[in-house]
Amino acid sequence: MAQTKFDRQVEETAEALMFGIGRFLGGRDMDGIRRTDATFWHSGTRVLPKVEGRVARSSYRAGCQRLTFRVSFLSAAGGGNSWIWAHQDTAQALWEDKEGTLHALQTGGIGAASVAAVGGLAYGILTRKRRELMREWVVPLHQALAVPLGIAEQTDPRRYLHVPVNFNDDDAAIRIDVPAHLRFNEDLVADLIVKKLALENVSFTWRRAGKDTHVIVKKRHIPPKALRLSDPGMREILAKMPESAPLIGLGANKKKVSVDLDHDSPHVLISAGTGGGKSTILRCICCQFIHHGALAYVLDYKRISHTWARDVPGVTYCRDIAEIHDALIQLVQEGRRRIRLAEQLGDDVLEKEPWRVGPRLVILLEEVNATMAQLKRYWQRIRESGDPKVSPAIDALAEILFMGRAVRLHVLLVAQSATARAIGGPEMRENFATRILVRYTLNAWRMLVPEVSPAPAPTRHPGRVQVVLGGRAQETQVLNLSDAEAREWAISGVHTSGEAGPPLPKPPTPTPTPEPAPVLPAPAADPDVLTDVQSTTPQAPAPEPPPAAPLAPAPDDAVVGLRTAQAEHLPQLTLAALRWARANDPDFPASVDKQGTELLYRVGDLKRWARNRPRGAIGSTDPS
Numbered sequence: 001m002a003q004t005k006f007d008r009q010v011e012e013t014a015e016a017l018m019f020g021i022g023r024f025l026g027g028r029d030m031d032g033i034r035r036t037d038a039t040f041w042h043s044g045t046r047v048l049p050k051v052e053g054r055v056a057r058s059s060y061r062a063g064c065q066r067l068t069f070r071v072s073f074l075s076a077a078g079g080g081n082s083w084i085w086a087h088q089d090t091a092q093a094l095w096e097d098k099e100g101t102l103h104a105l106q107t108g109g110i111g112a113a114s115v116a117a118v119g120g121l122a123y124g125i126l127t128r129k130r131r132e133l134m135r136e137w138v139v140p141l142h143q144a145l146a147v148p149l150g151i152a153e154q155t156d157p158r159r160y161l162h163v164p165v166n167f168n169d170d171d172a173a174i175r176i177d178v179p180a181h182l183r184f185n186e187d188l189v190a191d192l193i194v195k196k197l198a199l200e201n202v203s204f205t206w207r208r209a210g211k212d213t214h215v216i217v218k219k220r221h222i223p224p225k226a227l228r229l230s231d232p233g234m235r236e237i238l239a240k241m242p243e244s245a246p247l248i249g250l251g252a253n254k255k256k257v258s259v260d261l262d263h264d265s266p267h268v269l270i271s272a273g274t275g276g277g278k279s280t281i282l283r284c285i286c287c288q289f290i291h292h293g294a295l296a297y298v299l300d301y302k303r304i305s306h307t308w309a310r311d312v313p314g315v316t317y318c319r320d321i322a323e324i325h326d327a328l329i330q331l332v333q334e335g336r337r338r339i340r341l342a343e344q345l346g347d348d349v350l351e352k353e354p355w356r357v358g359p360r361l362v363i364l365l366e367e368v369n370a371t372m373a374q375l376k377r378y379w380q381r382i383r384e385s386g387d388p389k390v391s392p393a394i395d396a397l398a399e400i401l402f403m404g405r406a407v408r409l410h411v412l413l414v415a416q417s418a419t420a421r422a423i424g425g426p427e428m429r430e431n432f433a434t435r436i437l438v439r440y441t442l443n444a445w446r447m448l449v450p451e452v453s454p455a456p457a458p459t460r461h462p463g464r465v466q467v468v469l470g471g472r473a474q475e476t477q478v479l480n481l482s483d484a485e486a487r488e489w490a491i492s493g494v495h496t497s498g499e500a501g502p503p504l505p506k507p508p509t510p511t512p513t514p515e516p517a518p519v520l521p522a523p524a525a526d527p528d529v530l531t532d533v534q535s536t537t538p539q540a541p542a543p544e545p546p547p548a549a550p551l552a553p554a555p556d557d558a559v560v561g562l563r564t565a566q567a568e569h570l571p572q573l574t575l576a577a578l579r580w581a582r583a584n585d586p587d588f589p590a591s592v593d594k595q596g597t598e599l600l601y602r603v604g605d606l607k608r609w610a611r612n613r614p615r616g617a618i619g620s621t622d623p624s
């Protein structure tokens with residue numbers, strides 16, 4: 001007898017029901033399509049060939065996990081129904097008192113929404129790094145590896161790319177599950193991993209046997225974990241570094257990493273978040289320059305970043321904004337003088353005797369973001385009608401940065417966030433061919449080092465930095481000199497031994513700025529110091545300057561005892577405070593003469609000390 005249409009429908013429905021129950025119990029996708037290589041007992045790792053469209057995460061779960069979830073869900077739903085059934089009276093009461101129920105639901109809803117919002121925010125913050133890892137490294141790596149490995153592109157990268165958040169740390173291990181058929185080019189895959197994760201000096205350990213095929217990627221030849229002057233051979237390495245190329249630290253394979261100001265880049269940019277080790281880097285570089293006879297200008301608006309440089313011969317420490325302003329203007333004048341001199345000397349002479357333009361001048365500019373803002377504010381305060389709007393000190397810095405290596409003026413600039421605006425425009429950043437980045441964000445990297453992409457993952461390892469030069473980033477462990485070591489290294493060089501190198505000028509004393517300060521402060525206290533720094537005649541490296549005609553001493557050059565100084569120049573301080581400071585403050589100026597038993601001091605020195613002294617600290621000399 002022929003089957004009726006109704007019979008066929010019944011049969012088809014029964015068949016579909018049977019399959020549905022089978023898929024439900026087998027933990028398979030309910031539409032019957034097998035999308036991943038998951039089995040009942042094992043989770044899947046990749047999407048099967050020819051599967052189209054997005055694959056849900058649940059498709060990767062093992063069948064037994066999905067079955068457990070389904071049964072639990074049904075039990076919960078059944079439980080809800082049975083609660084209503086068992087509590088019919090309560091349910092009815094809620095239904096009858098609709099307003100009360102709605103009110104309770106509203107209040108509860110607001111509470112639940114608040115909890116959800118706070119939870120969502122916390123989740124967002126806690127998973128920020130992981131999301132960044134996925135977006136910046138894991139997904140791009142997957143896009144590069146999918147085809148060479150023969151893995152479907154819809155595959156969830158997390159299933160086979162096991163990349164830890166801090167994968168650039170020394171002991172991190174990256175594991176990549178590869179297809180067991182091994183029909184792929186291992187060299188190509190390894191190359192893509194290195195490129196896409198911006199790795200350097202890594203080892204690959206392949207496991208090819210059996211089902212669990214994978215490769216483990218680890219760093220090898222890592223830079224030293226820490227680097228101190230007391231480490232074996234370090235002093236010798238430091239002593240052998242060329243005068244123009246101080247050591248920054250050691251890279252992988254103990255490779256020396258340095259910056260050559262004569263050949264690589266005349267200026268250096270250091271970009272780091274707070275506590276990233278900026279002062280340590282500057283200390284390390286700067287003390288080596290001073291060791292070789294350079295003059296250093298520390299422009300430190302934070303006042304205490306480089307206590308090691310206190311009283312080191314050849315160092316001018318400018319702490320307050322008036323001093324920094326004056327110093328920059330003085331330095332640009334010196335730069336212009338050197339340009340003229342370089343023109344006279346000609347390239348041939350300079351090639352052989354670059355020191356002819358004068359000793360190397362190294363300018364440490366700390367916290368450029370804050371200092372620039374302060375320089376602007378200072379200029380607005382002291383500027384008079386007819387003066388230019390832009391601070392001449394900011395202009396001076398820009399000019400120095402454009403002066404080039406021949407004038408031997410070098411800026412080591414530190415920025416927490418080296419935005420173009422902070423350092424005076426995007427073109428200014430181009431003057432820093434060498435950039436040292438520490439604890440950077442990816443945005444900072446893209447802004448400062450667009451030529452190196454992708455960015456190497458930052459690490460929190462103390463003293464570990466990326467030194468970028470010529471389109472290449474080198475991971476480097478910075479030499480960590482203590483204050484005492486830096487000081488000792490700085491003063492153990494030509495400044496004190498009087499060895500080779502140009503004769504040392506007296507470091508310029510920036511003009512103390514009276515209130516109101518002068519409009520365009522000339523380097524009044526010592527106007528010719530920088531212009532005296534070097535002979536302008538090619539034949540004589542160290543001629544004695546002709547004896548200058550005696551000048552009437554400027555008011556700040558007057559020499560007085562403490563009592564007179566307090567009464568006439570420092571009325572804001574008490575005599576007791578001055579005496580206390582003389583006994584306790586290491587920055588208190590040295591006496592220049594004696595009258596009977598009374599020590600005499602230069603007025604300018606006392607005024608400068610008074611402006612820079614720590615305020616309000618315990619044991620402060622501040623009378624207020």
Ligand SMILES: Nc1ncnc2c1ncn2[C@@H]1O[C@H](COP(=O)(O)OP(=O)(O)OP(=O)(O)O)[C@@H](O)[C@H]1O
Pocket residue numbers: 226227272273274275276277278279280281305462463464477478479480
């Ligand atoms: N090369 C290094 N080796 C080991 N530890 C280092 C190194 N550089 C910095 N550190 C550690 O980081 C700390 C902060 O360093 P440093 O003072 O140089 O940072 P900073 O960026 O100047 O800080 P701040 O922003 O507070 O001025 C140091 O006390 C030290 O513990």
